[in-house]
Amino acid sequence: MCGRKRSTGQIDPVGCRRRAPAIIPIPPNERTPASMATSPDPATVALHADDDLESAPDVSPPLHLATTYRADNTAGLIYSREETATRRRLEAVLGALEGGHAVAYASGQAATYAALRHLRPRRVAIDRGYHGTHNILARLHEDGLEVIDLEREPGEGDVVWLETPKNPTCELEDIAAHARRAHAAGARVAVDSTFATPVLQNPLALGADVVMHATSKFLAGHSDVMGGVLVVRHEEQARRLRTERSLLGSIPGGLETWLTLRSLRTLSLRITRQSESATRIAAWLEGRVPRVWHPSLASHPGHALAETQMRGPGGVLSIELASEAAARALPTKLRLFAEATSLGGVESLIEWRRRHDPNAPPTLLRLSIGLEAPEDLVADLERGLGG
Numbered sequence: 001m002c003g004r005k006r007s008t009g010q011i012d013p014v015g016c017r018r019r020a021p022a023i024i025p026i027p028p029n030e031r032t033p034a035s036m037a038t039s040p041d042p043a044t045v046a047l048h049a050d051d052d053l054e055s056a057p058d059v060s061p062p063l064h065l066a067t068t069y070r071a072d073n074t075a076g077l078i079y080s081r082e083e084t085a086t087r088r089r090l091e092a093v094l095g096a097l098e099g100g101h102a103v104a105y106a107s108g109q110a111a112t113y114a115a116l117r118h119l120r121p122r123r124v125a126i127d128r129g130y131h132g133t134h135n136i137l138a139r140l141h142e143d144g145l146e147v148i149d150l151e152r153e154p155g156e157g158d159v160v161w162l163e164t165p166k167n168p169t170c171e172l173e174d175i176a177a178h179a180r181r182a183h184a185a186g187a188r189v190a191v192d193s194t195f196a197t198p199v200l201q202n203p204l205a206l207g208a209d210v211v212m213h214a215t216s217k218f219l220a221g222h223s224d225v226m227g228g229v230l231v232v233r234h235e236e237q238a239r240r241l242r243t244e245r246s247l248l249g250s251i252p253g254g255l256e257t258w259l260t261l262r263s264l265r266t267l268s269l270r271i272t273r274q275s276e277s278a279t280r281i282a283a284w285l286e287g288r289v290p291r292v293w294h295p296s297l298a299s300h301p302g303h304a305l306a307e308t309q310m311r312g313p314g315g316v317l318s319i320e321l322a323s324e325a326a327a328r329a330l331p332t333k334l335r336l337f338a339e340a341t342s343l344g345g346v347e348s349l350i351e352w353r354r355r356h357d358p359n360a361p362p363t364l365l366r367l368s369i370g371l372e373a374p375e376d377l378v379a380d381l382e383r384g385l386g387g
């Protein structure tokens, strides 16, 4: 079953073994901010980086749900907590997209926790951002981890944790500048790049040591999968992360792994469209509501940095209304935006952020722009805002 007819006409006897994908990940140091256009394009990478990793004749990846494998298999598979054929394919694609080596997890939170266990810092320097990350840090603080402000000077062994763009205001951090400062002090940099996706930003190329994504968001993209991923520079780091993941059992399920791989095939199209639609909607909203947060706007504090660090401003934006009552009421007046938490799916969502994040301003709403026609979304907002 794993013997495979290659384009050379030879049968490959170990068709399922982990080996170099057809598209070689671009080494991080060859991707600089100045040459942000990736080659091959992420759209192609997402479709072909796993081409050689499985021998089934299916054009699209087969769905495997087995937890255990016959002892005589040539794919080197033993037990699915350790490795599966689909997870190999998913990690090949995610690694190629970020220019590193990927390890997939059961959720974004599981990936964040795994990164912190792997890096074992004495202190973590961090700004605001996703409250779940701060909840993990608060737990680790009980075991002695010190959490310091991002502006403090990092020291030997510290981790600088950047979330950029940041939840929910899409404010940016200068990844290259933080990496220079951290590395000079013997610290390491991890970047939660969930809002950007690898289509819009590649933190390893900018000097980061670890990239984290909640794949539950744009990467899986259909509001039906929980998942996370870490991408690191060296295969040896990835191997250690996989060993620990296998020990702790924080693996994504077979269906989730398959769905995420299926979704990555359209990532480039989806995020490009979502980012463009968010840009149009942010421009329409500016001047109509007291404050709009989206990096496409000249009024946004991250606007200039977004132009050099990212290849697009992203599909999430936030708005502030005149009062908490107005902010709580708007979602109930909309027809196309579902009132729900989360982001990055094909359907547009709106959320009064204070409901889940105690630090969000009470007047703030977060909008995740989906794949509906942007003019329909604008019309929905126009109706909801009262014309």
Ligand SMILES: Cc1ncc(COP(=O)(O)O)c(C=O)c1O
Binding pocket: 107, 108, 109, 110, 130, 132, 163, 167, 192, 194, 195, 213, 214, 215, 216, 226, 227, 228, 342
């Ligand atoms: C920026 C960011 N990082 C991490 C997470 C955690 O991901 P998950 O919900 O998959 O655990 C989220 C979830 O909303 C997020 O928005």
